[in-house]
Amino acid sequence: xxxxxxxxxxxxxxxxxxxxxxxxxxxxxxxxxxxFYNPVSQFLVKATNPLxxxxxxxxxxxxxxxxxCVVLAIALHWLLIEAxxxxxxxxxxxxxxxxxxxxxxxxxLTLGIYKWGLFISIILGWIAPHNPNPAVxxxxxxxxxxxxxxxxxxxxxxxxxxxxxxxxxxxxxxxILLGSLAYEVGIGGAIASLVVGV
Numbered sequence: 001x002x003x004x005x006x007x008x009x010x011x012x013x014x015x016x017x018x019x020x021x022x023x024x025x026x027x028x029x030x031x032x033x034x035x036f037y038n039p040v041s042q043f044l045v046k047a048t049n050p051l052x053x054x055x056x057x058x059x060x061x062x063x064x065x066x067x068x069c070v071v072l073a074i075a076l077h078w079l080l081i082e083a084x085x086x087x088x089x090x091x092x093x094x095x096x097x098x099x100x101x102x103x104x105x106x107x108x109l110t111l112g113i114y115k116w117g118l119f120i121s122i123i124l125g126w127i128a129p130h131n132p133n134p135a136v137x138x139x140x141x142x143x144x145x146x147x148x149x150x151x152x153x154x155x156x157x158x159x160x161x162x163x164x165x166x167x168x169x170x171x172x173x174x175x176i177l178l179g180s181l182a183y184e185v186g187i188g189g190a191i192a193s194l195v196v197g198v
Contacts, residue, residue: 009087016080017109017196020073023048024109025142027069034141039134051076077102077196084194100185101195108178109197115171117143122164 026044035041048069055068078098085093117139124136150163150170182188187195 005087005089009084012080012083012087013194013196016076016083019047020076020080020106020196021109021113023052023069023073023076024106025113026052027066027073028110028113029138029142030066030069032142032145034138038138040138048072073106074099074102077105080196081105081194088194090194097186101187101191104178104182104185104187105195105197107197108175108182108195111171111175111178112197114143114146115168115175118147118164118167118171 022044026048029041029044036045052068052072055072056066059068059071061067078095081098081101082093082095085091121139121143124131124139128136147163147167150167151161154161154163154166182192182195
């Protein structure tokens with residue numbers, strides 16, 4: 001692969017995965033019932049609305065879930081994989097395989113968001129435990145539903161919260177299972193580098 005192709009692939013993957021991550025984070029914030037009026041929430045809304053609002057007219061919600069958001073993330077990931085494959089000279093890939101890879105990749109991306117979010121939250125808890133920054137408040141709201149079961153099960157040891165250790169452990173196990181699933185659906189070799197999140 002030539003230098004221009006590598007640059008094209010890098011730019012495509014970086015911008016594409018960033019936008020898909022914004023859509024996934026918006027979906028996760030909706031699940032967590034985070035503050036819609038937070039400035040970071042408003043940024044996510046403005047960044048994703050141009051593609052999401054037209055889709056919402058034809059794809060209704062389901063059990064309180066924003067299915068348009070899910071479909072948009074899968075469709076964009078599908079397009080991103082196909083575009084990356086074209087850049088590296090693999091041509092047009094089997095759309096059904098790519099659809100499966102897209103869904104597995106999005107699960108990986110979601111796990112990554114929670115892992116990094118938890119890591120950042122722990123660091124901020126040490127250096128600025130009562131930080132009023134809107135991004136920090138939103139991060140805590142995003143993580144709250146995931147951390148709730150761990151905080152119920154793991155006792156507070158004299159003001160020292162060890163529940164994140166167990167959360168990381170579970171996220172790690174899920175990551176291993178997802179890696180196994182990725183292998184089962186054929187994500188490996190050259191394809192692995194095209195699938196965001198795996």
